[in-house]
Amino acid sequence: MVKDLSVSLCGLRLRNPVIPASGTFGFGLELADSMDLNVLGGISLKGTTREARFGNPTPRIAECTAGLINSVGLQNPGIEALVSDKAPALRRIYGGVIIANISGYSVEEYAFNCARADACPAIDILEVNVSCPNVHGGGMAFGTDPQSAAAVTKAVKAVTRKPVFIKLSPNVTDIVSIARACEDAGADGITLINTLLGMRIDIKKRKPVIANKMGGFSGPAVFPLALRMVYQVAHACRIPVMGCGGVARAEDVLEMMMAGATAVQVGAENLRNPTACPEIIGALPALMERLGIDSLQEIIGIVA
Amino acid sequence: MVKDLSVSLCGLRLRNPVIPASGTFGFGLELADSMDLNVLGGISLKGTTREARFGNPTPRIAECTAGLINSVGLQNPGIEALVSDKAPALRRIYGGVIIANISGYSVEEYAFNCARADACPAIDILEVNVSCPNVHGGGMAFGTDPQSAAAVTKAVKAVTRKPVFIKLSPNVTDIVSIARACEDAGADGITLINTLLGMRIDIKKRKPVIANKMGGFSGPAVFPLALRMVYQVAHACRIPVMGCGGVARAEDVLEMMMAGATAVQVGAENLRNPTACPEIIGALPALMERLGIDSLQEIIGIVA
Amino acid sequence: MEKRIFTIESNEPVARDTFRLVLRTDAPVAICSGQFVDIAVPGYYLRRPISVSDVLPDGVILYYKVVGEGTLVMSGMVPGDTLELLLPLGAGFHPEKCVSDALLVGGGLGAAPLFLLAKELLAAGKKVTAVLGFKRADEICLAEEYRALGVPVHIATLDGSAGTKGFVTDAIATAQPVFDRFYTCGPLLMMKAVCTTLDAPGEASMEERMGCGAGFCYGCTLQTQSGPRRVCADGPVFDKEEILW
């Protein structure tokens, strides 16, 4: 029996729910030679700020059990390069959903960047990152408090007609109150989770592995936490959720969807296996067959 | 060269910093036949409430990548059984530091239980659990807010002369503010972390693996997060920290100590390997030799 | 309880999704019927509890069904591979409480732990009858091994593809075995039917997801007539009166 992998996200049809997560797939272009990008349901691009950024000092990467810490610190070429160069170039070779991941240091910068992205026809969805733990003063602070998350959402919604997903931080006491605040402020969807603030120490050198001491921890290790938050938010909000965090195989995609995710992002796993996404997508039909699932759309949030 | 594994914790001398974490070593007695308990630096006993509790329905355990979710829900025989039976029985066969782990449903219950534990000569340290994610209305709520954590601390300090460690939850936005509130309220030390709220779904059965849906996630997967919190709290407070979360080998003990922990608790790892603690302790001297460490006390918080 | 490395002597399919695993170690093994081992499967965090079906002077024989990832990995292991086991675990059956005639009622792989019990009962001079239930004929295992001991075996299958069509209780009703005590292991509903219909004293082996498998994490607690009991340490075998069905 033919399996229907497609899902509908804010009126957009994704051929399948699998999307490389922001920051773990560059601007898509870097991987165009290594795989057929067009098998991907969507692509979330590297987080972009108004100005180009070098990011944090290196080392930016630390290995962990079943995951890694990154402290890239939003290295990016700036919003103009995104809208005039990167996104259009990707659109020329990729027919799926293109998600611009937008960061900022102030509510105004978020709005400015989103307005620019709104004007770029190559971009389908805006994913507003209020959760980057790697940048001082920007990012995560907005995502740790319902009022500021709502303020960013409102400002951004005012400047765009494209669907806006707010990407939330797991480093919070009450994820539901923040997601609800975003929904009430007009968000079209929620992406979660971003990375957890983590740290490793090199016991030979007696210093942190990461130059910036701490960084964002993700990978299969965080899956149970991400799944819990996806479940909580999907059940507390009416808007769709893109589930993210530790997804590494087809089974994880189904688990996230059963918890309530409409689409599923794959992050760290791309770093250790650049063809993780096509492999996961390729494994879905047989797994669905084994579990008696004909259409993925059916299982979204099936766990009460 | 002989290695000095001993550490000093609130004036108590531990022969080494390795302590089985509460809930993962019963009341110690259960393991007396399987190992020489006296190699352990200390033992943190199963969390105890005023009344005996059955705990949560089963399944209470779910496997995860590099960890597990538990939803035991504070099954325990009650404070009277602890002070009149369990702790004295352990004291008869164990010479190290005995830590009573105290829970409660109200500030009054915490104080009541601590007063009872204070009167029990077998108990050396009170570890007050304001962070259990598995019990409604009790536990975690107290640990997610500086005021209530401080209120519990104050109430408990008023009824005991024994050192009081407050055991904090990682499910919070700002661990430092909570730790500081406990310190200001008179805590003698901080234990962290307790488990992260997590979830797994059985994709065959399309329902949560855990009867209670969610539970406390721990194991090697959470180590980078625990290490970060230990580092933050150890650097923000003057009172000692017992580091806990994902410790599975001698290397992890040193990493926790370099981050600032004076003692290190081992939780989930005991479940998959009941002799984890003696094995870790056994591996410490050779590891110290390789790294040029003569005394563990020296490396506490050595990473600035 | 101790941790020990065993070497796989053989690991063969014997019925639908069912494997017989023979493990050897370098020292004597002491374990009784109804007790279990907890197997560290490479790559998985928790151990897998499996009942002991037979004891060798320096080894154990286990039967396991491939139901998930860990047992799937186990099914791919080959002779010479090693496994780390925790054993002996749990409180097993009480063959000594049988006066003269025992009835063993197994459902599916419940037949496995009852096999070692049969041997213990026979060694103590008791008479033994086995009633084994399976979904279908291709799942039957251990029946010949019981017969080789001289134990009469009555089979029930749900689809009637072998023996009595129906449940073990149907096969018991048909066979009318003589017994003063029964022992059962299998799916919960089967054991409930057996324990609530047979009116001799009896024991049932319970199952629960486990953390430590050794009595100190309270992950596997069962509410019983006499209060909370750990399946891994106070059980897995309980008197039928203890169980709150």
Add this chain to the structure above:
Amino acid sequence: MEKRIFTIESNEPVARDTFRLVLRTDAPVAICSGQFVDIAVPGYYLRRPISVSDVLPDGVILYYKVVGEGTLVMSGMVPGDTLELLLPLGAGFHPEKCVSDALLVGGGLGAAPLFLLAKELLAAGKKVTAVLGFKRADEICLAEEYRALGVPVHIATLDGSAGTKGFVTDAIATAQPVFDRFYTCGPLLMMKAVCTTLDAPGEASMEERMGCGAGFCYGCTLQTQSGPRRVCADGPVFDKEEILW
């Protein structure tokens, strides 16, 4: 860039803590000097980047030093074991930019990628001199292999246990080699000394902790004269003028 399974043909210690690893696969391998492979070490989350020291029609030769857990696991692997590699990765050396005489300056295992470069240069008719620095005599590796190619090799050791006592720069000062271009790989401080003292054009192979190893995670970025560059994809080899020492 692709993922491919290789089989270990040999994995032998050749110097203090240093192993030579010969890997074979089932199809032709195309990779150039200065490029690297990224090895999935069983049990570890991230891959380990290792430079290619020589190319076989259907394989690669790598040299690695045991410095941590991943390389320790690798050192325990035996012929017949398999490894999954990502390759080819990175932008390598530019042998074509050498006019006639090349100087290769290696520090420690920096000698490894320069070996494949030496072969490429010789094949293009260039003359090659190698200066290799090590901490002590028992760490020397690849010197004989260079000599077997006909390349004159000058050794420097920090403790004077072999060759010139001191740094590679001391050995260069002593040997006074003729060259119009140099290529260097080794510890950062060594490369800095080489790049800032030699006044021919030159290239250096940089090292950084990596996430993806393939240019899309921005984990390995180096600030250069011409802006941020990814060590894994824009490098690891950079013109000496690019590097902000």
